[in-house]
Amino acid sequence: MQPLGSGDPARIGTYRVLGRLGAGGMGVVLLGRSPGGALVAIKLIRAEYAEDASFRARFRREVDIARQVRTRYAVPVVDADTETASPWLATEFVPGPSLADATAATGPLPAASVRALGAMLAEALDAVHGAGMVHRDVKPGNVLLALDGPRLIDFGIARALDDTVLTATDVVIGSPGFLSPEQAQGRPVGPASDIFSLGCVLAWAATGVRPFGTGPVEALLFRTVHDPADLATVPAELRPLIEACLAKDPARRPTAATLRATWAEDTPADGWLPPAVTHLIAERSATMLALPDIEATQADAAATRPVEPPQRPLARRRLLTYVTAGVATVATGGSTAWILMRDEKKQPPSAKPVLRLGLQADLSGPGAATGKAHEQGIRLALAEHNARKDRAFAWQLTTADDGGDPDRATEAVRRLAADDRIVAVIGATGTDAAGAALTSYDEAGLTVLSVLDGDIRHMNRVFLCARPSNAMQMYPVAQYLGLHDLDDIALIDDETEYGRQVTRLFGEGLRGTGGRTILPATIPPDAPDIDARARAVVARKPGAVVFGGEVKTAAAFARALSKTGYRGPRIASQAAHDPRFPAEAGAAADGWLLVSTATDPLAAPSARPFTRAFRTRYRTDPPSFAAEAYDATHLITTCAEALHRPNPTRHDLTPTLRKTTYKGISKPYAFEPENGGYVGSTGVFFYRIASGRFRYLGSDPGKV
Known part of the structure; x- marks a missing residue:
């Protein structure tokens, strides 16, 4: 890591900038730390490149697609701002060296390590291609090494950046020596182009030299298109598959899925790197992790005062006033079904405005127990609010059962988002379903607050994570x-x-x-x-x-x-x-x-009134995550009341939620204003x- 330059910012979004990791023609890569202590690599784009409207459009699209890549061997995007004067994106930080640095420092990798490297990078590319992307710059510098496997970086993003400024014909996009013949000739590229580049990377890892030699760029490009690769020093056991990857005809190259299946047995349980590289990774990890202390984060409570939840349980008769009265099922084609359940044969008094809260949950699949716990906690909180004489509005609940399935989640969320009366959503109860739904929520500007999903890849402008992340x-x-x-x-x-x-x-x-x-x-x-x-x-x-x-x-x-x-x-x-x-x-x-991250309301003194009310309503003890869903509902209610508007909208509510602190029965809640991450040192229980x-x-x- 290098010191910050005179023009480098001290902060980007909510991240404290610690130093430079690298620089290129379009911007710099900086090391940042979130208020919660997580390290991220931030790619900051120069403002002059961001003035092109087509750049921003492609940048938004690629960031969105990159969030959907699901593989352990690709570094995910965790945050981004595509609208600021100098756009930026943040990815998980990997403290290990690149493959280029490692081979330069310790020499070529042994054959067993190269096979393992090929298996894991093939898995990464399979996920990238499955998300509809082509990397277009697979090279040793874009492969970071960690003890549990490599990490492919810049997937999908390189395409957005390069397409913006390199629009002339016959322009080569990629790194000479590691690009495909079709790239060298300026022809359209597809997933097979990445496979050719992977073959070059594996040849490099095994020998320490480029398979098409060195010299002027023009000579490298010519040999890439017309000459066979020089694999004379590649170990014989590796040569057949590398040769297949380096076929001139894209149609003759194996797919990433085929390579992954072929090399699957070479994905190691541990110890996949030689001792010299392992030592190098440990040294760099220790150096990068010995960074300045985390700065304390103060949540801005100006938007609304911290509010204690109601301490008096409601009588059973009052709680039952707004019990669910109807269920409607709407077919959406195929096996997808969207289930609406409304509180609403006995409507709240019409003298007060009625707002809708959404719940996206698995109510019928493998996670149904958790989904139903969410629903029970939410309905109890809404009943308590609707029974208040001083309320400014009444709540109704709309639920969407996604069955824990990403396809069903996408369709369900589209329907939730299309209902303008819904001002916020709590959910989802499944990580895959949450990820599939985020794009639709983002497009609608509809806040989704999750008390269960801590996947940092899901953080964006409308997502609020009401618990510490998985890490x-x-x-x-x-x-x-x-x-x-x-x-x-x-x-x-x-x-x-x-x-x-x-x-x-x-x-x-x-x-x-x-x-x-x-x-x-x-x-x-x-x-x-x-x-x-x-x-x-x-x-x-x-x-x-x-x-x-x-x-x-x-x-x-x-x-x-x-x-x-x-x-x-x-x-x-x-x-x-x-x-x-x-x-x-x-x-x-x-x-x-x-x-x-779920408290036990039977053991937590702060949850005793909630537990009594829950038992009265449901005649059973509250299950895990019912208290957290209850808290989330009261938090949203508090923010809606703080707006002092007769009919607050979803667009009014989002910024208020991110600036609010709230003391719940399970934990205190506060969020990073930029990406919605949970802020606080509490919230994890043994x-x-x-x-x-x-x-x-x-x-x-x-x-x-």
């Missing part, structure tokens, strides 16, 4: 390990996007600033050899086992780990705070320590499983 929720786990002086941490990743977010920053932090030894391992969903993988983990004698991944794999791993006889500390992330984990793991789940039940331990790792 940030692991900080209390790091504190717990330190307080108990635990080392040799077996860190298990299930190879899902969620698992990557949970484990990557956590592992790097433990290595770089905690000085601990990490024993990485991967257990993909439905792994047929899970028992053998669990034995391999235990054979390394870990001081603690931390699992970051989805609930189904967590349960299977817990059973496999139990068979080994391991009885050391076992810790899992929020995905395991799900009734399916103890149900599927059985006795093997007992003793596991979990972190979750649980331990005993006799198949989750026992609440509080938020202090020192008392666990």
Whole structure:
């Protein structure tokens, strides 16, 4: 990292700028830190390039598409501002070196590492191509190395930037020596162009030289189009697939999916790089993570005063006044169905304006228990508000059942967004459904507040994350390990996007600033050899086992780990705070320590009035995330009341929500004004499983 230049900003959006990571013809890449402490790489575009209206249009489109790329081996866009004088975008920060820097410092990679590199980059390109993009600049400098795999950067964005200023015919877009023949000739390119570039990158990784030599650009371009690649020094075991990637005819090159399937067995569980590169990554990670302290974040409460939730439960008769009275089902084609449920045969008194709140949730699929908990918490909060004599307006609820399916989510959200009476939405209860829906919410300017989804890729101008992100929720786990002086941490990743977010920053932090030894391992969903993988983990004698991944794999791993006889500390992330984990793991789940962003309203003193009211209305104890949905509803209500307008709109509400602090029954709420991320050091709670039940331990790792 280099010091900031005289013209570099000290802040971009809500990010504090720490230094320069690089510079190019169109702008600079800066290292930033969010108010919550997350490091990001910020690409800041020079203002002169942003004056072109076509640039902004393409930039918006590409940023939107890039958010949809779902792969652990591509760096995701987490924030962007396409409308400011100097547009910028922020991606997750990877502290390791580029492939170009690593090979320059330590020499070519061994054949096994190159095969693994090819498998993981093929997976990244498969996701990029699946999102409708062509990278067009796959080169060693755009591949960052980490201990758990490479990260492809600048996907989709290079296209937007280059298309804006390079509009003349016969212009070459890409990096000579790593571009395809069709790029060299200025012809249209497709996914096969990236495969050719991947072949060049793998040849470079194996030999340290470009397969079409060096020299003037014109000579490189000529050899790329007309001459065969020089692969004489490429190990024989790698040559056939690299040659296939470097076919002159795009139609003869394998697809990324084919390469991924061919090399799948070469995707390693750990230790995919030689020791010299691993040491280089560790050095750079430690240097980059030893940065200035996080600045305290103060939420702006000017828009509305912090409000305590109602402390007096309503009588049962009053609570039942606005119970749901009707259900209507509308077919939308195929298997997609959108379900509306209204509170509304007994309408609130007409003397008051009526606002609509939306709920997007999985009410009929695998996450139905959580979706219904959301709905119950929301309906209780709305009933409490509508029973107030001093209310300025009344609420009605419209629900959209997405079944946890991205396709159904897209159609459901379009219908929610089309109803101008809906001023805000709470949801979704599934990460994939949330991601699929964001574009429609953004286009409609309709705020969506999520109490469950902490995927940082989903943050944009209308998204509000009412909980710490997937990565940030692991900080209390790091504190717990330190307080108990635990080392040799077996860190298990299930190879899902969620698992990557949970484990990557956590592992790097433990290595770089905690000085601990990490024993990485991967257990993909439905792994047929899970028992053998669990034995391999235990054979390394870990001081603690931390699992970051989805609930189904967590349960299977817990059973496999139990068979080994391991009885050391076992810790899992929020995905395991799900009734399916103890149900599927059985006795093997007992003793596991979990972190979750859901409080236990039965144990939290601040939630006692809510618990009494919930039991009165539903005749059962409140489930996980009902209290958070209840809080979210009162937060939205508070902001709508603070506007002092008879009929506030969705466009009025969005900026107010981002500037509001609110003390809920589960946690305090405040948001980063620029990207809607959760602000605060609280909001993560510990649980331990005993006799198949989750026992609440509080938020202090020192008392666990």
